[in-house]
Amino acid sequence: MESLKNKVALITGGTKGIGYGVAEALLNQGLKVVITSRDEDSAKKAAKELGAKTNAAAHILGVKADVRKLESQQEAVKQTIDKFGKLDIVIANAGVGKFASIEDMTSQEWNDVIDTNLTGVFNSIKASVDELKKNKGYYITISSLAGANFFAGGAAYNASKFGVTGFTQAVMLDLRQHGVKVSTIMPGSVSTHFNGNEPSEKGDWKIQIEDLGELVVDLLKMNPRTLPSKIEVRPSMPPA
Template identity: 60%
Template sequence: MQSLENKVVYITGGSKGIGFGIAKVLLDNGLKVAISARNYEDLQKARQSLGDENVLIIQSDVSKFEDEVKAVEQIVATFGKLDVVVANAGVGKFSPVDEMSLEDWNAMIGTNLTGVFHTLKATVDQLKQHKGYYISIASLAGTNFFAKGAGYNASKFGVVGFTQAAMLDLRSYDIKCTTIMPGSVTSHFANHVPEADGWKIQPADLGEMVVHLLQMNPNVLPSKIEVRPSKTS
């Protein structure tokens, strides 16, 4: 089992939902965590909720490469290195393709897909140096299309393909790449307010999955993981 001691993790979209849940589990397991989001007030609330001195909050819009470069600089300045990246930031806007606005399309592609590339591009030197781990959070929508999901499907299909190709490009540097593809998750995604969602995947469940990935034998690489609720409701 691989040690988690002294590992430093960067989680995009870490102020709420899946990113926050992953951050909480990793902190509970003794890792140092940096979380980013666009809204600084949300980040401050997240830090207060996490209540841990090993949390660094960073305001960053992943659709802007320069923001991600600055984020990495802050992480290295604070913690001295970066070992693990969880590219989680995402948005969802759903409408029939003939009614979809250019703004909604660009928001999803810019954040969900281009943002994943920006995050890897900005962190790859640190990952090479520390034989790190890059994890993207995609979706079952990355292989299963649905009505009113053209933009979201396009972005998440792209994340799956991007991460799998990156895995082949980077494993010669001893960098691992995995994409996790959750189904229904209890979160605030797409302005949802969680209520009686106990049957769904919980963000902490995905955090535990990340811990398992980091602890696996270095000879083993689950490169793509589909995860669903065990029941439908």
């Protein structure tokens, strides 16, 4: 996939944060991009904004899709193919964070995190696997350093991201002989609105969304014979 022009990418949770940064980077590389959100207005608004920023309004589509439901992801894949004729790349990015001690966490909070962060990745890949096998495409999942390092209050989030990391590596082995590349990116602290955070100059030490967009572009441009299957990404110099 050294040449990215005219490739088509589907990004779940692409209206803000990491997904938004990746979408902008791919549009700037000449790709056609579909971003999803559970909220249709948010998807369309972000798509319009991205199209204006990158002068690529004809190359971006925002659709409503819920990664927790396989049929919703299948519909997002269908809309992508209907609009752009094919699908080459899936960025499974959608995620939520709910943090609490096991004593305080509700079953609903647990289910929302697992269903979105882990089952959502399964649904995104399951819904598109035939198309990506046909096109010898690329899956990139967004895990987290929380998928390798546990912490108090992180029972649901750790479980979901440990799961994404392991799931992605197994899928990589399942699909590599079909010519499909599969990688997972495990970021540390990223400057986004995730979990109620407010990006500001105080967070300049954090990974920025454009940094992760650049990383995704680099992965996609790598020679097909080489696969960085698991990438840990950290801020270079966090506060002491």
